[in-house]
Amino acid sequence: MYQNLSSYRIFYTVANTKNISKAAKELYISQPAISKSIQKLEESLGTKLFERSSRGVALTDSGELLYTHVKSAFETLSIGEDRLRRSIELGIGHLTIGVSSTLCKYVLLPYLKEFIKENPHINISISCQSTNQTLKLLEEEKLDVGLIGKPYLLKNIDFYSLREIEDIFVATKDYLHNLSIRGVRHDQILQNATLMLLDKENMTRQYIDDYFQENHISLQDIIEVSNMDLVIEMAKVSLGVGCVIKDFVKEELQNGTLLEIPLGIPIHKREIGFAYNRDIKVSDSLEKFIHFYESFR
Structure with a gap:
């Protein structure tokens, strides 16, 4: 022109x-x-x-x-x-959130339900992948915010802790009974059971692998899956012992569908929370979301 x-x-x-x-x-x-x-x-x-x-x-x-x-x-x-x-x-905006499918179902959706009530004109996109992938996308500035398990190193990431979670091992009464028939003692269940674990790209799996290594627990049979809901469902059909987050199987533990396996040395609790790249320019939508989750209880 x-x-x-x-x-x-x-x-x-x-x-x-x-x-x-x-x-x-x-x-x-x-x-x-x-x-x-x-x-x-x-x-x-x-x-x-x-x-x-x-x-x-x-x-x-x-x-x-x-x-x-x-x-x-x-x-x-x-x-x-x-x-x-x-x-x-109207406060129209856009927010892209990275989160694992498990944390999305059990943690993120309750937050979004209330956030959307207060900010109905902010369009929200959810990208489901592992915490490691979410961190990578945050660093590449391809996400606004992520809901993740707190990593060992935060680098240029600001992390707001929501709560602690506890990893446990669960199985059905029938599966544990069958192990008992085979002569497996309570303190030897993990070494002799078929273990259902998340895949090695997942931070939860890496955390559990560290627990196994620190406590010299050698494993025999392992089934790897991509999300925790599958682990829970496979444990419920007596396929083996599943490693799950305790908060996410409260109902199954209360009604006896699944039993928690006592550990001689418990797994340390860890934090989950929202994270964003401190180097990016915070949009109005992200600022509203940060303010919301910091005040939400």
Whole structure:
């Protein structure tokens, strides 16, 4: 585009009013300034845009062609301004959250239920993957916020702790009874059972592997799955012993569907919380979400 936007604004206004005097009043500039701008635009484009008469001005064929496109451009700008105003008034925004499928189901959704009530015009996208993948995407500035287990090193990540979680091992009464029939003692269950664990890319699995190593627990049979809901369901059909988060099997423990296996040395509790990259510019939507989860109880 060879002309600046003000030249086309003047052309557009003159074409609409069909009168230089009226256009001058509407734009709050002098008539000579409008005439000079039109002249420069015509010289630049190499064609006459208006026919002048005592009654005003009228578009030439070239002017009509240009006006069609200029009109469309200014109408698009007007629509954009209106939508921006509505967006500001309504608090419209977008938030992308990274979270594992398990934490999404048991922790994030209750938060979002209340957050959406307060901020119904913020569009939310959820990207489900492991904590390690969420951290990577946060560092790459591809997510606004993540719900994760607290990592050993936070680097450039701000972490807000929500609560502690406790990893436990569970199985059905029937499965434990069958191990007992085979002569497996209570303190040897993990070494002799089929263990259902999350895959090695998952931070929970890495945490549990550290526990096994520190306590010199050698394993025989392992089934690896991608999410904890599968571990819970497989444990409930007596496929083996599942490593799960205690809060997420409260109902099964209360009704006896699953039994917690006592450990000689308990697994240390760990923290879960929201995290975001402190190096990014915090959007209005993220600022509202941060304020919400810091005050939510």
